Amino acid sequence: MTARVGIPCSLLYFLYYPTWKTFFNELGAQVIPSGNTTREMLDLGVKEALADACVPIKLYFGHVQALIGRVDYLFIPRVVCLNKETTYCPKFLGLPDMIRHSFKKIPPLIDVRIDVREGCNALAKAYQQAGLVLGATRGAIALACRKAMAVERRFFSLLQEGWQPLEAMQILNTGIRPQKQKGRLVFAVLGYPYLVYDQYISVGLLGRLKKMGVEVITVENLPPRALYRQNDHLDKRLFWTLGDLVLRAAHYFFRHTRIDGIIHLTAFGCGPDSLVGKFLEMAAHEHQTVPFMSLSIDEHSGEAGIATRLEAFVDMVCRKKEVCL
Incomplete structure (x- = not known):
């Protein structure tokens, strides 16, 4: 059997x-x-x-x-x-x-x-x-x-290559690559994969951004060599694997002029993120030309609140970049 x-x-x-x-x-x-x-x-x-x-x-x-x-x-x-x-x-x-x-x-x-x-x-x-x-x-x-x-x-x-995990799994299963849609804005979404890619717990964050004409890049889309070269100004690496990757990706994106905005998705009550979030706020303060927003979610998070904050953030970036979506 x-x-x-x-x-x-x-x-x-x-x-x-x-x-x-x-x-x-x-x-x-x-x-x-x-x-x-x-x-x-x-x-x-x-x-x-x-x-x-x-x-x-x-x-x-x-x-x-x-x-x-x-x-x-x-x-x-x-x-x-x-x-x-x-x-x-x-x-x-x-x-x-x-x-x-x-x-x-x-x-x-x-x-x-x-x-x-x-x-x-x-x-x-x-x-x-x-x-x-x-x-x-x-x-x-x-x-x-x-x-x-x-x-x-x-x-x-x-x-x-820029695919998200669920898309990559589908490509492996079918061998078919769907057509990518370019957005007028490019956002980096930082966070642990089990938050960012779970469509339910993230309240469809990635899908909402794409519907608003925003192209999304995540930590997993970056080559390991690019991540390894980041955080050279810190005394040592963060102790936790996923937190270290998020922080390295943040420094990469803050230094990358092609990024129009950065969103950090975090879970309420996450111990490692209490430290990572503080480092991200410090990095955002040093690179004020790149709009930054942090979203915290838990089991009580509702769609309305997340949607409102996303729409306001995208609208703010549009006005700053003088882009009409």
Whole structure:
């Protein structure tokens, strides 16, 4: 019988789902995603998660709940470090434990630890452990891992071409590239991928901007080399991986004259963002020629408030740039 592996469509799903899906499919498993975020998922997550958890974690709990009873395994890796320098949020590190102790009846977790600081083969070993849970041979696991890494390279190449993760996933599945629409304004949208690209929790931020004639560039659209050269004026890198990337991208965009405005999307109650947000405000103060706005969202955020602020910001930039959309 084919094993069914469930993958919650939240957190690192937006960056690594093609990799994970390819890996498990190559081992003969059926991958079942939890699907697009809904109000019901968020309500379930709020009910099950700790009260002081940020909204992305609460949402992840809701996606897990949506998979219970539908799959044989849940893939919830303990992602610690992927670049040998910075680590992910502590809640990422403890995610398998939080899930395991919050739900009474859940399928077995594939909760391999991924920390590339443990050696040059650490990533391959993590995937090997995941494959062994499904009873695959080491040879089959090695082949599946190579194919998954090849898909990951193609996926990130599409992101750097300017596609958003969901668009890149569609291109990988169909091979068809939709026509891009140029906007009269170009905004950089900064934030963690699980906030920016989740259409429900972000209240359709990217879609709203595109409807207003704004072309959007995000952190994931930038080449790694460009990001690595930023923040040279800071004493050291930020400790948290995603926060470090957001700050580096901000400095890149502030120095990039093609950007008409920058929006920072953050989650209320996010610990790392309390520091990142302050650094962004300092950078915005140093580059006052680039309009900057910060949007904070939580489980109570409504469409009307977000839409009003976006429209006002776009209108302000239009008047400043003397552009009529």
